[in-house]
Amino acid sequence: MHIPELIRLKRDGHKLTAEQLRALIDGYTADKIPDYQMSAFLMAVFFQSMDPEELGTWTEAMLHSGEVLDLSAIKGAKVDKHSTGGVGDKVSLILAPLAAAAGLKVPMISGRGLGHTGGTLDKLESIPGFNVNQTVETFRKHVDEIGLGLIGQTGEIAPADKRIYALRDVTATVECIPLIASSIMSKKLAEGIDALVLDVKVGSGAFMKEVDQARELAETMISIGKAMGTPVRALISDMDQPLGLAIGNTLEVIESIETLRGEGPEDLTELTVELVVDMLDAAGKVDDRAHAKKMLYALLKDGSALEVFREIIIAQGGDGSVCDDPSVMKAADTKITFDAPQGGIIEHINAEQVGLAALELGAGRRTKEDDVDHAVGLILKKKRGARVEKGEPILEIYHNGTGLEKCIERLHAAFQIGEGPAQDKPLIYERLS
Template identity: 50%
Template sequence: MRMYDIIDKKKKGLELTADEISYVVDGYVANEIPDYQVSAFLMTVYYQGMTEKELSVFTDRMAKSGDMVDLSAIDGIKVDKHSTGGVGDKTTLAVAPLVAACGGKVAKMSGRGLGFTGGTIDKLESIPGFQTAIPEKKFFDIVNTIGLSVIGQSAEIAPADKKLYALRDVTATVDSIPLIAASIMSKKLASGSDKIVLDVTVGSGAFMKNAEDAIQLAQRMVEIGERAGRQTIAILTNMDVPLGVAVGNDIEVIEAIETLQGNGPEDFEEICVEFASQMLYLGKIADLQECRDMVYDAIETGKGIEKLAEMVKAQGGDESYIYHPEKFEEAPYQKKLIADQSAYISAMDTEKCGKTAVILGAGREKKESVIDPKAGIRFYFKTGEYVEKGEVLAELYASDQEKLKDAVKYLKTAYQYSDAAVTPMEEIIGYVT
């Protein structure tokens, strides 16, 4: 088999065989095929797409390029959740405890921040002592005992994706729907859960800027999951505004705690209840309406917050922070962004909101950058709301005064205004099953 012939065949729009696709993935991981040929291959996929069969084999080979985690030591149906990324997305921090409080099992491997989007692992590490790298046996034991554990993804999960993503990043081939679908689903298949609930975000703070593309991405991911024998559903959600009102690390943990106590922002609570209910339903805990009732009950009775505290304790963290979030120290510097006109907010560039958080130190400018857990933004008004001139639109937090000045200037450019009322996108846009 020759890589040249495979590129040429794909360029002409012909379907590749399973052997040809395996040859590309396996050869690239083994350093037997050079970057320039794989770059050309990725570009042909960008333009020609992939058939259902091609995508299924491509994803499967990527998943099998590293460890395939075996979760059979954990009793019951394991349901995973994954978001395609967003700003203020602390969903796992609230959803995993709610699912565990209602009898589900969550054995979750999460990632760090990617670009302007935050990562669950960075957020969890802002809880003093919390360990995100623990031995596999301990991970299984914690899930069996308390129902949930969230750890960092190990380097051995889908190494083909790591290598291909780095190449896509420098060859303008990141924004290809089949390549994104394979990248995400290879990691999900390798992570071992029986069932998967996907959060496909849509809008200015998401990879998918419009609903049509998001539906296509969701369909491709569901198709991959089903072909691999893992029941998968996708929920399309609004990322045209930051989720909740907090963006950062400490402040997102606090917002998740408040939500588990029933005092969270409405949009975030709606998303958490929906994802937790769908996960419980896929886990065959009860029918969907009963699952929703159970989740609301876990919030009202405090069973959800107890689960979060149990997980924090089991993973070496100081659980007193969960019951006393005021223990999280405030950032040394704060600055308010003041509205300079009276008007409706007609749009917020959510990617800019995420980039503002990165400028403040809440995300990474470079791979080796160190996260500042205290840095972040609290939004007081969002799209659709009316703001009076002089009111505080948002408050920014940082440990570095210079960063704060740059960030306030930049965040100001994220807002658009109108004189007439505007209706923001629904939180839940649709389902793909």
């Protein structure tokens, strides 16, 4: 099959056949199609999209490019959650142990940072010794015995998606609904789950800037799940300012541990609990949402969820003492403050600019080959709606000397301070199923 012809067909808006789409996935997985040709095809999809039939074939081809896990021997409901990505979004680190403490099995296969957004694997690797590269058999054992597994994509699970995922980050094709939907669903359905809950972010720090876009993405993934026999629920949540207070890998793990102690920021805790309630509900374990929330808050307060987190850290080679003393994870030694340039009300915080500010310090990667500095990052002292005086610290910068000037430029662009009031936005916009 002539690959340039397939690229041209999609570039010009034509529908590709199932055979052609499978040939692209199979050829790329087998190293018969180079990165530059797949990059060109992804850009063609970015501009011309895919219809539902194409998208179903593309997703199924990625799903079956590797092993599809069989977790049927594991007792209990297997439910996972996926976020479309945001700034300060460390929900997975709290949600997985909390859901496991509540009785669910959580087989979580995660990714690395994309552009200005952080990645769960990068955060986990800031824990000394934590190994995200587990075999499928070990992953299956952890899910069965501990209630969760936290790994990256292996060579066996959706290998086509693993490679395409990395390409999208460096070819400006991240914000494409068919590519986002197929990437998420191929990877998640390969986990052998019984149900999936999605956290679809919307706002300045999300890939979806408008609620209508986020709803379209959610509905696209729900329809893929329905076609493949897996119930999918989606929650559309705010990413018009960072979630929680910490941005940066080590700092976000520390905040996650604080939240697992019942001492985390209100917005982060609330969103995590709401998502776990949806996971329990999808598994048929919720008669009353208010009662389920009360139970989950109790699991945070009494340390049950934190103990599950400690158990998976140790099982995957990490230092479990971080749960007692998070300072074991060393943040950058040098810390300065970013002060309010004027007094007034913080009317808006552009979450994307905050994410890019952390990227300038080295907290993320611009190319798939870049190293990440786990120690650097930002901590918000004030959020949207807060009143500040001129010169008052509104953010702390943890840095190792790289990119500081550009970071501060980004922060000046991120904070809008005026007479107020700040626009009131809900943490959760809507639920879909």
